[in-house]
Amino acid sequence: MLRSYLARFSRGIALLALCVIVSLATPVFLTSDNLLNVARQASLLLILSTGMTVVILVGGTDLSIGSIAALSSCLVAPFFLRGASTLQIVLGIILGLGVGAVLGFLNGLMISKIGLPPFVATYGMNQIARGIALAYMAGNITYGFGPTFRYLGAGMLYGIPVPVIIAAAVFLLFYFLLSKTVFGRQVYVVGARPSVATFSGISVPETMLKVYTINGLVAAFGGLVFISRLNAAEAGLGETFPLQAIGAVAIGGTSFRGGIGGVTGTIIGALIVTVLTNAMNLLGVSTLWQTAVTGAVIILAVVLDQGLVAQGVGAALVMRRNRRVRAEA
Amino acid sequence: MERAVLEMHQITKQFPGVLALDKVDFDLYPGEVHILLGENGAGKSTLMKTLAGAHEPDSGTIVVDGREVRIRNPKQAQALGISIIYQEFTLIPYLTVAQNIFLAREPLRWGMRGLVDRDRLYADSTAILKTLGISVDPRSVVSTLGVAQQQLVEVAKALSLNARILIMDEPTATLSDQEIEQLFGIIHNLKSRGVGVIYISHRLQEVGQIGDRVTVLRDGRSVGTYNVADVDINTLIKLMVGREVMEKADRRSLPNAPEALRVSHLHRNGVLHDVNLVVREGEIVGLAGLVGSGRTELARAIFGIDPFDSGEIVLLGKRLVATNPSLSIRLGLGLLPEDRKSDGLALILPVKDNVTHASLTRLFPSFILDFRKERAIAERYVRDLRIATPNIFRQVGFLSGGNQQKVVLAKWLATQSRVLIFDEPTRGIDVGAKAEVHDFMRQLARQGVAILMISSDLPEIVSMSDRVYVMREGTIVKELEGEDINQETIIGYAMGKGEGQ
Numbered sequence A: 001m002l003r004s005y006l007a008r009f010s011r012g013i014a015l016l017a018l019c020v021i022v023s024l025a026t027p028v029f030l031t032s033d034n035l036l037n038v039a040r041q042a043s044l045l046l047i048l049s050t051g052m053t054v055v056i057l058v059g060g061t062d063l064s065i066g067s068i069a070a071l072s073s074c075l076v077a078p079f080f081l082r083g084a085s086t087l088q089i090v091l092g093i094i095l096g097l098g099v100g101a102v103l104g105f106l107n108g109l110m111i112s113k114i115g116l117p118p119f120v121a122t123y124g125m126n127q128i129a130r131g132i133a134l135a136y137m138a139g140n141i142t143y144g145f146g147p148t149f150r151y152l153g154a155g156m157l158y159g160i161p162v163p164v165i166i167a168a169a170v171f172l173l174f175y176f177l178l179s180k181t182v183f184g185r186q187v188y189v190v191g192a193r194p195s196v197a198t199f200s201g202i203s204v205p206e207t208m209l210k211v212y213t214i215n216g217l218v219a220a221f222g223g224l225v226f227i228s229r230l231n232a233a234e235a236g237l238g239e240t241f242p243l244q245a246i247g248a249v250a251i252g253g254t255s256f257r258g259g260i261g262g263v264t265g266t267i268i269g270a271l272i273v274t275v276l277t278n279a280m281n282l283l284g285v286s287t288l289w290q291t292a293v294t295g296a297v298i299i300l301a302v303v304l305d306q307g308l309v310a311q312g313v314g315a316a317l318v319m320r321r322n323r324r325v326r327a328e329a
Numbered sequence B: 001m002e003r004a005v006l007e008m009h010q011i012t013k014q015f016p017g018v019l020a021l022d023k024v025d026f027d028l029y030p031g032e033v034h035i036l037l038g039e040n041g042a043g044k045s046t047l048m049k050t051l052a053g054a055h056e057p058d059s060g061t062i063v064v065d066g067r068e069v070r071i072r073n074p075k076q077a078q079a080l081g082i083s084i085i086y087q088e089f090t091l092i093p094y095l096t097v098a099q100n101i102f103l104a105r106e107p108l109r110w111g112m113r114g115l116v117d118r119d120r121l122y123a124d125s126t127a128i129l130k131t132l133g134i135s136v137d138p139r140s141v142v143s144t145l146g147v148a149q150q151q152l153v154e155v156a157k158a159l160s161l162n163a164r165i166l167i168m169d170e171p172t173a174t175l176s177d178q179e180i181e182q183l184f185g186i187i188h189n190l191k192s193r194g195v196g197v198i199y200i201s202h203r204l205q206e207v208g209q210i211g212d213r214v215t216v217l218r219d220g221r222s223v224g225t226y227n228v229a230d231v232d233i234n235t236l237i238k239l240m241v242g243r244e245v246m247e248k249a250d251r252r253s254l255p256n257a258p259e260a261l262r263v264s265h266l267h268r269n270g271v272l273h274d275v276n277l278v279v280r281e282g283e284i285v286g287l288a289g290l291v292g293s294g295r296t297e298l299a300r301a302i303f304g305i306d307p308f309d310s311g312e313i314v315l316l317g318k319r320l321v322a323t324n325p326s327l328s329i330r331l332g333l334g335l336l337p338e339d340r341k342s343d344g345l346a347l348i349l350p351v352k353d354n355v356t357h358a359s360l361t362r363l364f365p366s367f368i369l370d371f372r373k374e375r376a377i378a379e380r381y382v383r384d385l386r387i388a389t390p391n392i393f394r395q396v397g398f399l400s401g402g403n404q405q406k407v408v409l410a411k412w413l414a415t416q417s418r419v420l421i422f423d424e425p426t427r428g429i430d431v432g433a434k435a436e437v438h439d440f441m442r443q444l445a446r447q448g449v450a451i452l453m454i455s456s457d458l459p460e461i462v463s464m465s466d467r468v469y470v471m472r473e474g475t476i477v478k479e480l481e482g483e484d485i486n487q488e489t490i491i492g493y494a495m496g497k498g499e500g501q
Ligand SMILES: Nc1ncnc2c1ncn2[C@@H]1O[C@H](COP(=O)(O)OP(=O)(O)OP(=O)(O)O)[C@@H](O)[C@H]1O
Pocket: B015, B016, B018, B020, B038, B039, B040, B041, B042, B043, B044, B045, B046, B047, B087, B388, B389, B398, B399, B400, B401, B402, B403, B428, B430
């Protein structure tokens, strides 16, 4: 009984435990400045890993989000330079998102119509988009954006960083999409068992197309938030995006076989990664070692997960309801 | 009397929310066939899994050859001479037949680990298949075999272990009559060699055909063990279901009802040729034929899973020269697939999701889910079809085989299609539930739904159908009506009577 509840909230508990340990180790952790910092850092990862969650739920993966972010934001960065009108900025954002969506759509086409494995298709797209970005920028950097655009990644609203608010909105949107809409249901069936989806009249290729298009759009959006915060766009940005996002999703408990998981786990996964990095910075762990530690934590999280959650989530729900049923009877 | 080779005392097993076995006693003598009967979810498979090392009982004792044993894993079961053929297939699809038979215990070359002696692997497999009279090439890859052939390979695999206790969990659910005969031959052969066989089936006529003793489980409890000679089928049914099951054939003739589905000159290269059929509103039309005669392929082509090369389908007045499942469903056609595990249900998802998968856009036209509505629908079908599940949030994979089949039914009933194709609708369903499903189908027909029912169960075809089409080698060879609908006539046409004269 207790065990299944533990399993259900294991990730949340792990995050809490991590926070307690870190705050005991260093008093700086719990200061509002640092917490805001953590939130700001987590926000970009959260945006990117939300889209990635949907891709992994349909049993796929996307290695191209960093390059998509780079290409789309480099292409539209000139729209945001100091002195740009609001109309120009809005146009730039829409164009940037459009580029991301188109690239994601191409990913979807390769996977669902040509039948390439997601790993191969998005790996190829990663190279292509990066290559075009590099050629287009030819080593230059676009920098010096106006304050209106910078508000997106660096602004504050009622004392909360704007990117945090944006990330929260993205999370809520995807939470709604996955758990409360017909599309969400379709994503889960396609991921759980494509042939069942087909027999149920749910088109597997169409669902895949939508999912990869959405993820391209999310990647481009993440890119815009990123260059806004950095105040510069260059062709090499976002190389680490895909693996970071996949890591957060993995820690968040979404199954790589598809059909199980969701964005609630992912938010916790993203926070665990960020808090961990933050703690290592505070404690003066060399950045050389940080990467190794993060890797180890990912493996550990997934191992713990396999044992507990498999029996856990289902059993906990069942038992809670059974008790209710018995009580009613 | 000889000593029992197996005794099980007071076996109890609790799953979250379900007491699957409640102090069950069971025993088995060498050379006997002990049949295990019970409704879907009664605990038959679970009881057998405690023998096979798949589940450990919470309490109770298992005695093999007079010695108390604990069976913690399949290897220990094997060592005790216990072999099981599971209800759900366990063959690995991309390995060959021989590799599957000797999985994890391949003959080794020079006794070295990791070095498989391929020549012996295939020679030994050929020998095993031959003694059993199974004509399957040991070198063929399992995924290329039909369901029936795969089942026979499962048998060969289990027997190659030199089992003294052989468990068969619904081995005949996917076999045709001819293959069942073959399997019974194998079982007789095993009996004479002193092997004890535990046999689970929902086909009650098999009790008299091969059983020596029979034990009935109900709700996880044993309600008695009998000599087959001392009980009749009706008594057994009453013991299983706790009441009498009445099913009467009533055939209707509706020659003037509007056509719901018309298939004309349907052709798919190498699979279907010149198929013509009509199903009228309110009619139940049986589609009979041998396994492999093209019935499932026809259903898939009509529904739009597979394309067809030429021909035409008229569905509720709409003319179609190509179809796809989402179009079919939208126009009011449903197909209940034959293979529930691969095409029918997403096993890792909850019952309620599975029930609504095929009707999402109809139930939620705004594309926003309405959980109350979903729950009401799922709960209604769980109640109406008496699906044994603690609740609608349970993963479908945890339900017993027959209850999974009922969820597939619920899923297609929920679409409220005007035309339904049922491919083997009651495979693996117990007698009581079968009668209920049949009642359900009749009710649907009364409401004007047109039903095309594929079944290998001839009594089912005969008792349910208003008309029957017989298929053979990819085409319809005969249409039968009224008095002509009987098993002999159907078998005759299915096997090719009157051809070549
Ligand atoms: N691994 C499991 N986890 C939870 N519950 C289970 C599990 N296996 C079986 N059950 C439950 O135990 C009960 C008995 O199931 P079992 O599979 O033994 O039925 P059965 O008699 O074989 O039925 P059928 O004729 O439908 O195959 C069912 O209510 C089922 O839902």
